[in-house]
Amino acid sequence: MWREVCWTLFILVVRAKDGITAEAISREDFPSDFVFGSGSSAYQVEGAAFDDGRTPSIWDTFTHSGKVLDKSNGDISCDQYHKYKEDVKLMVDTGLEAYRFSISWSRLIPNGRGPVNPKGLQYYNSLISELVNQGIQPHVTLLHYDLPQTLEDEYQGWLSQKIVKDFTAYADVCFREFGDRVSHWTTLNEPNVYTLGAYDMGFFPPGRCSSPFGFNCTEGNSTIEPYIATHNMLLSHASVARLYKKKYLAKQNGFIGINIFAFYLVPFTNTTEDMRATRRANDFYIGWFMDPLMFGDYPEIVKKNAGSRIPSFTPSQSRQVQGSADFFGLNHYITQYIQDDPDSLNNEPRDFQGDMAVKLTFRADRIPNGELPFIPSGMQGVLEYVKQTYGNPPIYIHENGQVTSHNASLNDMSRVKYLEGYIQSLLQAVRNGSDVRGYFTWSFLDVFELLSGYKSSFGLFYVDFNSPDLKRFPKLSAYWYSNFLKGRSSSSNSKDQYLSDH
Ligand SMILES: *[C@@H]1O[C@H](CO)[C@@H](O)[C@H](O)[C@H]1NC(C)=O
Numbered sequence: 001m002w003r004e005v006c007w008t009l010f011i012l013v014v015r016a017k018d019g020i021t022a023e024a025i026s027r028e029d030f031p032s033d034f035v036f037g038s039g040s041s042a043y044q045v046e047g048a049a050f051d052d053g054r055t056p057s058i059w060d061t062f063t064h065s066g067k068v069l070d071k072s073n074g075d076i077s078c079d080q081y082h083k084y085k086e087d088v089k090l091m092v093d094t095g096l097e098a099y100r101f102s103i104s105w106s107r108l109i110p111n112g113r114g115p116v117n118p119k120g121l122q123y124y125n126s127l128i129s130e131l132v133n134q135g136i137q138p139h140v141t142l143l144h145y146d147l148p149q150t151l152e153d154e155y156q157g158w159l160s161q162k163i164v165k166d167f168t169a170y171a172d173v174c175f176r177e178f179g180d181r182v183s184h185w186t187t188l189n190e191p192n193v194y195t196l197g198a199y200d201m202g203f204f205p206p207g208r209c210s211s212p213f214g215f216n217c218t219e220g221n222s223t224i225e226p227y228i229a230t231h232n233m234l235l236s237h238a239s240v241a242r243l244y245k246k247k248y249l250a251k252q253n254g255f256i257g258i259n260i261f262a263f264y265l266v267p268f269t270n271t272t273e274d275m276r277a278t279r280r281a282n283d284f285y286i287g288w289f290m291d292p293l294m295f296g297d298y299p300e301i302v303k304k305n306a307g308s309r310i311p312s313f314t315p316s317q318s319r320q321v322q323g324s325a326d327f328f329g330l331n332h333y334i335t336q337y338i339q340d341d342p343d344s345l346n347n348e349p350r351d352f353q354g355d356m357a358v359k360l361t362f363r364a365d366r367i368p369n370g371e372l373p374f375i376p377s378g379m380q381g382v383l384e385y386v387k388q389t390y391g392n393p394p395i396y397i398h399e400n401g402q403v404t405s406h407n408a409s410l411n412d413m414s415r416v417k418y419l420e421g422y423i424q425s426l427l428q429a430v431r432n433g434s435d436v437r438g439y440f441t442w443s444f445l446d447v448f449e450l451l452s453g454y455k456s457s458f459g460l461f462y463v464d465f466n467s468p469d470l471k472r473f474p475k476l477s478a479y480w481y482s483n484f485l486k487g488r489s490s491s492s493n494s495k496d497q498y499l500s501d502h
């Protein structure tokens with residue numbers, strides 16, 4: 001086994017030397033204060049789900065009821081909780097400048113509010129210090145979906161305004177304990193699609209929806225709950241940002257952002273209808289969060305089509321939300337084509353999709369064997385859209401990457417091609433004035449994927465989930481990214497390093 005693995009690596013290294021040496025672009029093409037990294041999230045990478053005082057999050061409950069495609073869960077996953085030092089070393093070898101990860105709220109504060117768990121505190125202190133000592137910036141997400149189950153049980157989590165106080169108190173602990181070493185904080189990951197998965201379709205926890213929408217949920221109301229959850233998320237974000245400015249900014253000089261899932265949307269045809277539909281779809285997907293944060297209210301078309309089903313901001317809430325994001329994290333993977341669907345506005349009852357009144361399509365010819373369609377110009381497209389619509393706010397690309405089946409070859413040429421194409425497009429956007437400050441691949445390791453479990457992966461490193469020590473192996477994409485980050489001159493060193501390590 002080991003002999004085979006080493007031989008495979010040797011072949012990969014030789015190939016990498018022959019061809020893929022990031023000739024076209026390198027890190028040097030980007031500003032020196034631009035930051036390049038890779039990411040993960042707590043539930044997807046940590047494992048140790050029942051160790052040292054952690055209590056279940058809504059994801060533990062969901063996976064343990066068999067709701068993931070392959071019936072798997074994050075109980076063990078990559079066990080980064082115990083292997084963080086080894087992983088930080090891989091990050092150093094790869095040349096990462098930053099690592100994006102999230103904190104497990106129910107590990108740090110097991111009851112959702114109140115006493116801090118000393119073991120949880122110790123873990124994040126150790127991870128953050130290890131990163132900082134190795135020269136890697138920690139970029140921390142406060143909540144990557146894994147709300148403590150106890151808060152879901154007590155008041156239905158995001159459906160209650162009580163969440164604002166608890167989320168702010170949790171953030172207060174994070175800023176107080178870790179803010180001396182962490183300067184980039186993201187409050188929430190992809191709330192604009194998460195609320196749809198969780199409250200409209202019900203395929204994400206807490207798994208709520210109502211007929212005829214979604215997948216046979218036992219509770220929920222698809223027509224109103226996504227709007228209510230979003231409203232409480234925006235108020236929570238704003239409250240956390242206000243706390244930071246009042247209590248920590250002067251001393252810690254950090255930044256508070258929020259993350260948004262960002263399709264690049266293109267009209268399916270050049271008819272006026274499809275072009276207008278595309279603007280409307282952007283207002284629903286991106287404007288739903290960015291308009292309140294930049295301008296203080298939801299887009300007009302969203303308010304009009306959702307009517308009384310979307311909550312309103314009071315004047316003081318509006319003032320608090322507006323301007324409360326120092327940066328936006330964008331997760332960009334794919335381009336979608338938009339067709340007008342005006343008839344959906346006649347439907348009753350109507351959910352978010354109905355209110356948006358569009359049909360989303362892929363171009364089927366562009367989807368090879370389960371991978372994401374390769375349309376790298378979408379990166380520049382979505383960055384131009386945000387620049388021109390919102391006055392060029394600071395952006396981090398928080399996620400971008402290619403999916404392959406987990407057992408695919410370490411020779412992940414399609415991922416290399418994807419990353420190279422999208423980073424080239426990112427460079428075009430930067431050169432055209434987009435205020436992008438950083439880029440993170442998803443994901444550093446093969447992790448527990450929220451929809452597909454361990455069947456498909458995005459990692460630069462393969463994780464052998466069947467081996468007792470969950471051994472990590474670099475894929476070709478890890479070498480490619482490393483060469484890109486280090487510049488060609490140091491590429492042979494990095495390969496030698498890998499060979500000696502594995
Ligand atoms: C919902 O449940 C019905 C009856 O059990 C079943 O026939 C149907 O396939 C389910 N629909 C979905 C989307 O799971």
Ligand SMILES: *[C@@H]1O[C@H](CO)[C@@H](O)[C@H](O)[C@H]1NC(C)=O
Nearest residue numbers: 210211220221222223224309
């Ligand atoms: C959802 O909420 C709306 C508005 O309150 C209400 O009219 C509708 O009956 C609810 N639907 C369900 C399935 O509870």
Ligand SMILES: *[C@@H]1O[C@H](CO)[C@@H](O)[C@H](O)[C@H]1NC(C)=O
Nearest residue numbers: 266267268269270271274337
């Ligand atoms: C729409 O117009 C743009 C710009 O003229 C062009 O690049 C694109 O190919 C057209 N799209 C379709 C579907 O015709």
Ligand SMILES: *[C@@H]1O[C@H](CO)[C@@H](O)[C@H](O)[C@H]1NC(C)=O
Nearest residue numbers: 405406407408409454455456
């Ligand atoms: C990889 O996994 C897929 C589905 O999970 C399976 O169909 C295929 O046979 C596997 N390939 C190998 C080489 O194990």
Ligand SMILES: *[C@@H]1O[C@H](CO)[C@@H](O)[C@H](O)[C@H]1NC(C)=O
Nearest residue numbers: 380381384387388428432433
């Ligand atoms: C470059 O930026 C300018 C100004 O924002 C914009 O008008 C132009 O369309 C952009 N170019 C591309 C290729 O997106």
